[in-house]
Structures are given as structure tokens and as C-alpha cells.
Amino acid sequence: MNETIQFINNRVSIRKFNNKPIDEKIMDNIIHAAMRAPTAGNMMLYSIIKIQDKDMLKKLSETCDHQPFIGNSDTALLFAVDLYKWHKYFLLNKVPEYAKRTNRVYEGPTLGDCILGINDALIAAQSAVIAAESYGVGSCYIGDIMENIEVHRQLLNLPKYVFPATLIVFGNYDHQPKLRSRFAKEFVVFDEKYKSLSDDEIKEMFKEQEAKFNSNPVSDFENFAQQFYNRKIGSDFFKEMNRSLKEIMKDFK
Amino acid sequence: MNETIQFINNRVSIRKFNNKPIDEKIMDNIIHAAMRAPTAGNMMLYSIIKIQDKDMLKKLSETCDHQPFIGNSDTALLFAVDLYKWHKYFLLNKVPEYAKRTNRVYEGPTLGDCILGINDALIAAQSAVIAAESYGVGSCYIGDIMENIEVHRQLLNLPKYVFPATLIVFGNYDHQPKLRSRFAKEFVVFDEKYKSLSDDEIKEMFKEQEAKFNSNPVSDFENFAQQFYNRKIGSDFFKEMNRSLKEIMKDFK
Numbered sequence: 001m002n003e004t005i006q007f008i009n010n011r012v013s014i015r016k017f018n019n020k021p022i023d024e025k026i027m028d029n030i031i032h033a034a035m036r037a038p039t040a041g042n043m044m045l046y047s048i049i050k051i052q053d054k055d056m057l058k059k060l061s062e063t064c065d066h067q068p069f070i071g072n073s074d075t076a077l078l079f080a081v082d083l084y085k086w087h088k089y090f091l092l093n094k095v096p097e098y099a100k101r102t103n104r105v106y107e108g109p110t111l112g113d114c115i116l117g118i119n120d121a122l123i124a125a126q127s128a129v130i131a132a133e134s135y136g137v138g139s140c141y142i143g144d145i146m147e148n149i150e151v152h153r154q155l156l157n158l159p160k161y162v163f164p165a166t167l168i169v170f171g172n173y174d175h176q177p178k179l180r181s182r183f184a185k186e187f188v189v190f191d192e193k194y195k196s197l198s199d200d201e202i203k204e205m206f207k208e209q210e211a212k213f214n215s216n217p218v219s220d221f222e223n224f225a226q227q228f229y230n231r232k233i234g235s236d237f238f239k240e241m242n243r244s245l246k247e248i249m250k251d252f253k
Numbered sequence: 254m255n256e257t258i259q260f261i262n263n264r265v266s267i268r269k270f271n272n273k274p275i276d277e278k279i280m281d282n283i284i285h286a287a288m289r290a291p292t293a294g295n296m297m298l299y300s301i302i303k304i305q306d307k308d309m310l311k312k313l314s315e316t317c318d319h320q321p322f323i324g325n326s327d328t329a330l331l332f333a334v335d336l337y338k339w340h341k342y343f344l345l346n347k348v349p350e351y352a353k354r355t356n357r358v359y360e361g362p363t364l365g366d367c368i369l370g371i372n373d374a375l376i377a378a379q380s381a382v383i384a385a386e387s388y389g390v391g392s393c394y395i396g397d398i399m400e401n402i403e404v405h406r407q408l409l410n411l412p413k414y415v416f417p418a419t420l421i422v423f424g425n426y427d428h429q430p431k432l433r434s435r436f437a438k439e440f441v442v443f444d445e446k447y448k449s450l451s452d453d454e455i456k457e458m459f460k461e462q463e464a465k466f467n468s469n470p471v472s473d474f475e476n477f478a479q480q481f482y483n484r485k486i487g488s489d490f491f492k493e494m495n496r497s498l499k500e501i502m503k504d505f506k
Contacts, residue, residue, distance in 0.1 A: 001282070004257040004387035008286045008380050029254070031442055033261045035435050037379065040396050041485050042433055048442045056445065080447065085440070089455050090486075093478030104487050111502070112494040113486070116396060118368065119375050119419060123394075126290065126379035127261050134257035141376075143293050143369060157447045166372060180295055182288050187338070189284055189301045192309065193410045194333065202342050225346030232294050233343075233366070234357050241365040249364070 007133045012179055014138025015069045017171030022074045026135045030170070031077070033131035037124040043086065045117035046124060046165065049078040049156060056155070057169075063151050064144035064167065065237040073169035078145065079125045081117030083109035083161040083252075107253050109161050114252040121165035132170055138177075142167040147237060149244040163248045181208060260386045265432060267391025268322045270424030275327045279388045283423070284330070286384035290377040296339065298370035299377060299418065302331040302409060309408070310422075316404050317397035317420065318490040326422035331398065332378045334370030336362035336414035336505075360506050362414050367505040374418035385423055391430075395420040400490060402497040416501045434461060 001009075031048060039045070051057060052075050061070035070076065087109055090096070099106035125141070132139045145152065145167035152164055182188070187197060187205040197205065206224065213224035221227040232238060254262075284301060292298070304310060305328050314323035323329065340362055343349070352359035378394070385392045398405065398420035405417055435441070440450060440458040450458065459477065466477035474480040485491060 002387050003255075004260055005282060005286055005384055007257055008384055009289045011289070011291070013291055029258060031438075033258055035438065035441060036262045036264070038264070038266055038382065038394055039435075040394070042435075043485075044436050044441060046441075047447065049447055050442060050444055053445050085450060085455060085458065088450070088452075089459055090478050090482060092452055092455060093476045095478050095482045098475070098479040098482065099487055102483070102487075106482070106487070110486075110491075110495050111498050112399075112491055115371065115399065115498055116494075118371055119394075119396065122372050122375035123379045123382075126376045127383065129291065129376075130380065130383055131258055131261055134255050141291055141293070141372075143372065146365075146368065155446075157449070159447070159449050162447060182292075182295075183297050185284075185288065188288060188297060188299075189303060191303055192306050193408075194300065194302055194412070194415060195410070196412050197338060197341070199341075199345055202338060202345060205338065206342055222351065223346045225343050225348050226351040229343060229348045229351065229359070230355070232296075233363075234352055234355075234359070238363075238365055241369075242363050245364050245368055 008130060010179065011129070011133045012177035013140040014171065014173050014177060015140055016173060016175060017069070017072050017074065017138060018174050020172040022137055022170060022172060026137065027075055030128050030131045030135070030137070034077070034124040034128035037127040039120045039123070040116045044120065045082060045086070045113065046121040047080050047082040047162065049080060051076040051078060059155060060145070060167065063148050063155070064142050065147065067142070067144070070142060070169050072171070074171040076167055076169045077128060078156065078167050079121040079165050080158065080162050081114065081121050081165045083113050083117060084159050087161055109251065110253050114249065118165050125166050125168055128168060137170055138173040139168050139170050142169060144237060144241070147240045147244045149247050160251055261383060263432065264382070264386045265430035266393040267424065267426050267430060268393055269426060269428060270322070270325050270327065270391060271427050273425040275390055275423060275425060279390065280328055283381050283384045283388070283390070287330070287377040287381040290380040292373045292376070293369045297373065298335060298339070298366065299374040300333050300335040300415065301377070302333060304329040304331060312408060313420065316401045316408070317395050318400065320395070320397070323395060323422050325424070327424040329420055329422045330381060331409065331420050332374040332418050333411065333415050334367065334374050334418045336366050336370060337412050340414055362505050364505050367502065371418050378419050378421055381421060390423055391426040392421050392423050395422060397490060397494070400493045400497045402500050413504055
């Protein structure tokens with residue numbers, strides 16, 4: 001195991017930061033590492049907003065499903081899908097006219113651009129996370145930044161064709177974080193073709209979660225599945241994420 | 254600069270592989286590293302299909318926009334968004350009935366699940382890419398795996414709620430790859446809020462591409478923007494990606 005593999009394998013999301021600021025040079029290196037990530041057609045369909053203003057971090061801790069630790073982070077990097085820049089570049093260079101001349105229609109940013117942009121943004125984000133880990137800087141993804149699109153657009157000045165793909169908060173920390181277990185490899189990795197798991201295999205896959213639930217059952221729920229649904233997929237924040245994403249996708253044909 | 258940062262910063266997409274097989278233990282470690290990547294709510298909304306069958310790699314080299322080097326890779330990892338497993342788990346554990354009892358409706362996988370799944374898959378994918386780089390193994394993302402969904406579903410046995418997010422091909426290589434430049438930081442990274450670039454700034458952003466085009470102009474196009482549009486966004490494969498993604502998204506409410 002080389003050192004890089006160890007960083008990747010031992011990285012745990014950090015939600016409790018100390019007050020020690022992140023060295024400025026280190027944050028620059030993290031951002032540079034993100035920008036070196038591979039990107040579809042070298043298009044870099046994203047922008048990164050570096051947020052260190054305490055008031056803004058506090059606001060985001062509210063708008064991102066009320067998670068106070070966001071406000072205690074040192075720096076947040078917003079990875080935003082950005083089709084504004086390429087779209088504007090195309091308009092400035094008469095791409096719509098060129099398309100018409102060649103019997104095509106330039107429609108502006110499409111669903112394909114949107115999804116490629118999400119890919120680009122998340123690939124860059126994970127490079128930033130691993131880079132941070134290599135410096136001992138803690139990080140946590142905040143998927144909730146996809147909620148409340150209207151509020152986030154206003155707070156962060158996002159124009160049309162720019163939307164938050166993910167937010168990562170960074171900070172130093174003192175505690176020794178504990179690794180979380182993952183589903184067993186046999187349920188995640190398949191050889192050559194996909195294998196649809198049987199009912200028994202699905203039950204086996206969730207054995208650890210079920211055991212945990214059964215050791216401390218909550219009377220509202222018959223099983224872990226119902227408890228989890230209630231906490232995540234069936235929750236208000238998830239409903240809001242769905243609404244917000246639908247709003248976001250309207251911009252992309 | 255620590256070693257991990259150097260791996261991240263010096264990594265280049267490899268499209269020419271030699272015939273030396275990737276050590277099996279190294280490929281196992283790359284996959285393990287992917288599975289250690291952070292994932293929304295520890296849900297791991299993806300599956301990884303490890304493809305080493307030469308016939309399949311050749312087929313994918315055709316279905317992914319005719320790129321022969323895919324067929325010359327040692328291993329391809331398909332990162333597929335996978336809501337099949339959780340959906341089945343929820344059905345097995347009477348989540349729809351529980352939802353009804355608590356005045357909600359379990360609708361099956363939604364847009365939010367779909368996008369979180371794409372995030373999970375790409376985050377894991379980039380961990381695999383950086384892990385590979387740390388072993389000197391070359392890699393290249395193939396976004397074209399999002400095209401031709403019907404063909405890929407059949408080839409890879411993908412059930413409903415499972416679709417390709419990205420494909421990465423891996424292999425050993427002999428050449429010394431050259432770093433590609435990125436847009437300058439001032440056009441990618443903004444402080445505290447998004448900054449909409451002016452016309453002049455957009456022109457400045459694409460200066461290098463324009464200079465390259467102008468040094469070797471192609472008479473069909475007035476500028477780099479039109480050439481690039483013709484090659485990517487306005488091309489048949491991009492049209493197919495849009496069609497295929499629309500088809501994929503139909504499964505998610």
C-alpha cells in the first residue's frame with residue numbers, strides 16, 4: 001500500500017473542526033489539484049467558489065438542511081456546474097449562425113452538457129478531497145447544496161446555466177475519526193456483466209444495518225429500511241432536493 | 254508538494270496502452286480505493302462492473318463513439334448508478350406500506366436519487382483514477398458510455414434503475430504523456446460569490462485555444478468556437494448522448 005492509497009482508504013468525512021485556520025498555501029494547492037482533474041473534452045464545465053466569509057458559511061449551514069458544523073468550517077468550496085461561460089463564448093463567436101449555416105440548431109446548454117458538467121464538477125471535487133487528506137485537512141461533502149436553488153442562486157450570484165453540484169467544507173480537526181464500513185464487495189463489484197441480486201442477497205447485503213437496528217429497535221419502524229426511508233428518502237429535505245433539482249434541470253433542454 | 258499532490262497534478266489521460274497486464278492485486282486495490290470514497294448517507298448508490306473480456310472491450314470501443322483504444326485497454330471499470338438494490342430492499346421491507354401509513358407516497362427512485370447516484374459514482378471513479386495513478390497505471394474516462402443506453406443495457410444486463418455514469422479504461426503504458434493546460438485560475442475560481450465574466454474576460458479565457466486555431470485555421474470555421482462546436486456539442490455523438498440521457502432519466506420521477 002503506497003501512501004496515496006492509504007490516504008484514500010483512511011479518509012473519513014469530518015464534521016467537527018477545530019479553530020486552527022487552514023494554511024493559505026495548502027488551500028491554494030487543494031484548489032490547484034482540483035483544477036488538474038480530468039474533464040470532458042478539456043472543457044472544465046464548472047467553476048469553484050471559495051467561501052471563507054463566516055456569515056456566508058453560517059447562512060449555508062441553514063440553507064443546507066440546518067447543519068451547524070458547516071458554519072464552523074474554515075473554508076467551503078462550491079463546485080458549480082457552469083455552462084454560462086461556454087454558452088457566452090459560443091454566442092460571442094456566432095456559433096448559432098454557424099450551426100444554422102450547417103443545417104443544425106444551436107439550442108444552448110442541453111441535458112448532456114448538464115450531466116457532463118456534474119461529472120466534471122464531482123471529479124474535480126474528489127481530487128480536492130484527496131488533496132486535502134494528504135495535508136491532514138478534514139473535509140465533508142454537503143449534497144444539500146442542491147436544495148433551495150432559488151436561495152443559493154441569490155446568495156452566490158449564480159446566473160442561468162450555473163448551479164451548485166456539490167459543496168465541500170474543509171477544516172482542521174483534533175479527533176481520531178473512525179472508518180465507516182461499506183457494503184461488502186460482492187454486492188458492489190460484478191465481473192463482466194451486472195448481476196441482479198436476489199431477495200436473499202439483498203437481505204444479506206443489509207445484514208449489518210439490520211443487526212444494528214435490531215439491537216436498538218425504534219417502535220415506529222418495523223425494520224431498518226423504514227427507519228432509513230423516514231430519515232432520508234422520505235424526509236422533507238429530500239423532497240426539497242427533488243423540487244430544487246427539477247427547477248435546475250429546466251434550464252437544460 | 255507531497256507525493257499524492259504530485260500524482261494528482263501530473264496525471265494525464267492515457268489512450269495508448271502497452272500489452273503488459275495490470276497486476277491483479279493492483280486492480281483489486283484500485284477497486285477497494287473506489288469503494289472507500291465518500292458516498293451520500295453511506296448509501297453507495299452505484300455498482301462497479303469490472304470488464305476484462307476482450308470481446309466486450311472491443312464492443313464497447315464501438316458503442317462508445319468508435320474509439321479503438323478502449324479495445325486495447327487491460328481493464329475497464331463501469332461505474333453504474335444503481336438504485337435497483339435500494340429500491341428492492343425498500344420493497345422487501347414494506348417501505349411503500351410504511352410510507353402510506355405515515356401519509357406519504359413511496360414513488361420509487363426519484364431525480365434526487367439519480368443525481369446523488371451520479372455524484373456517488375463519479376466520486377468513487379475519481380478515487381479509482383488517483384489510486385491507479387499512484388501505481389503508475391494509466392486511465393481514461395469514457396463519457397460516451399452514457400450514449401446508446403438500450404445497447405449498453407442489453408450488453409451489460411443492466412436492469413431498470415441502473416445506468417452507466419462513467420466508464421474508465423485502465424492499462425500500462427510506455428510513453429511519457431504531456432500535461433494539457435487548463436483555463437487560468439481567474440476564470441475558474443471565484444472568491445465568496447460567483448462572478449459573471451464579461452465579454453472581454455471570456456475572450457481572454459479562450460485566448461490559448463484561439464491562438465492555436467489561428468496558427469492553423471480551417472476554412473470551414475471562422476473561429477475556434479465554431480470548430481469546437483462542430484467537433485463536440487454539435488456532433489452526432491453529442492446528439493446521441495442527449496437522446497440516451499433523456500431515455501435514462503425517464504426511470505426517475
